[in-house]
Amino acid sequence: MAGQIIVGVDGSASATAAVEWAAADASRRGRSLRLVHVCEQWSPSLGEAQWPLSLDEAQAEYCAEALQAAADRARELAPGVEVTTDLRKGNVIEQLIAESVSADSVVLGSRGLGGFTGMVLGSVSMAVAGHAAGPVVVVRGPVEAVHGQIVVGYDGSKGARAAMEYAIDQARARQARLRVVYAWQAPLSSPYARAYSSALESAFEQQQRAAREAVTPWREKYPDVELTDEQLCEHPVAALMNASASADLVVVGSRGMGGFVSAVLGSVSRGVLHHVTCPVAVVRPRSERAS
Template identity: 35%
Template structure:
């Protein structure tokens, strides 16, 4: 399990999709895959083992070159998954599930894991796609830089384009400014600032085509719009600036609920 891609499963179709998505992600990076089912009912122990074995076999058939292991654990799902995130490269969960065991419902397990995991967390929403760009939310916070690192790495492994989104909600309507700010000047300055933040990463990843997008929208709306054609959306765990108050429960929570593609939430630092 150490340094694996770890997937929380419960036997539901969404968790199976998350496991298969995680297998593709692990294969791209050359990492092993480890499936975890948290069972809180001792009378269903045999069924839990069969469920994990079946999913492990499905992942192996989909990716024969990939080392895949499985485990049934006791305890609370979020707590157990967060514990395993301490040694994982990536933790993956479905957006919602309703298997024979604990539910993995967005707003409870998935959100808790995204808030507290020690490694990047991917919440797999809907039917994942294998084409399209990687989208990432950008501001001038340390969390944004960590998200950019993850997004560029993902785009490199996918050989995909990257769309960097800078949100400026209500920037054109700042009160008590005289003379009034010119909307085009605001957009131009924001685009230049965005380019400055991306410059170092573009130099490190010259093979990744990068597109900048400055939007006069709420960050959730801007990111979800970019995610409509994306195969992955990356956000920082918390931020400031254009993404004021980027905390789970606000912007990150909003895209976890509404983005039409898998969402990766990346922590800035671990606070034990």
């Protein structure tokens, strides 16, 4: 994938973690980095009389300082990477979605200064992940350990194929293992499930074979990547959560085969974004228009 890695910056700790992740990613994959701070209109509820500057001046000063601090941090971590900054006004979600059209990827913190402290995932990261034209990486906090493994959820759908391409790119750049996870949830909630247990077992075996066969072309196309695959009979979100414990990055498609065609962000990708603590990449096929 060509283009710059775009990072949304707002001065929060979460955004700082995103800058750090993106700087390392840009260095590994030979990309340039552009840090974007979108200054949205602050609420005047505090009263401008409390500020030594006007509200607009105070906001502009804060945004500029936050952006400069982020750029300094990126250059410190990745001295060989070209780092540029972009300070603008407008709606942050709309601006970042527009940026995603030509970007390699968009990297965001899990929640910014505008989010409620108790929320796992902020409205900006959720909206951008759901509507961006390409990969969106959501970073919850600083990377504390390196496991040497990328996890990708794969169900053979168009979104999953795009996710696999991105996961392979990440694995090759990191010289990491790639763990491909396919999860099939049996209808255990049915009162008749026990009577049909043998049929369910047969159905899962068929799913296993199909999933294994679907991975074979990827293994043949990228022999330099250490690729393992597993097929599990459990909810996809639970399977990916468990796999994430030893992952540096979890990659999912924006929606899989089980989602409604009109859904912007599928239930699996939403669940992974909310529950997985390591960085998560949500990948939307480039042929789909951002909406």
